[in-house]
Amino acid sequence: MPHTVEWKVRLYLFEDEGTTKARVVVDTGATALTGRGVAHRNPADTDVPEIGDELAAGRAMRDLGQQLVDAAQHDVEGTGAPATGPGTRPETGWPM
Template sequence: MSQVAGWHVEVEFDENDHRTRSAAMLRLRDGTELRSRAHATRHPSDPNEARIGEEFAGARALKELAEQLEAKGQREVDALHTRPPK
């Protein structure tokens, strides 16, 4: 029997003339919340396209969340292997 699961992800942006900051949060089924921050800086000669800065800053924040999630999973697997057998 399959089980349907879901995670909640939020990404917010704060932009000024040359810099886009992002904050990301991932809420897991076990109640854990993982958070990250990242930024992207626009070169002065590049056109002022906010969505491009969002894409770079958002991708970097999500990449950090992915790394945190992988580390969490590895800690949980390690904990299962260090338990004494029943």
């Protein structure tokens, strides 16, 4: 059964005196989630705003990604399916 949807994602970046803040919002049509990230420039480092943008945006997207995975996990558990993820696998094979 084919399934196609479009989610809208917006990324906002704010920089002020060596601190870059990022906010990324995904709108699924049914709900919206917001991820946040921050990057701080060491005063001794060269001022390259693009680096702060990349770090803050990446951290915000990582935060948003974890929220999406957590929401999916909650939804899976709501169906009565067994839990998945770290610590839920049987302890077999080589130790990590």
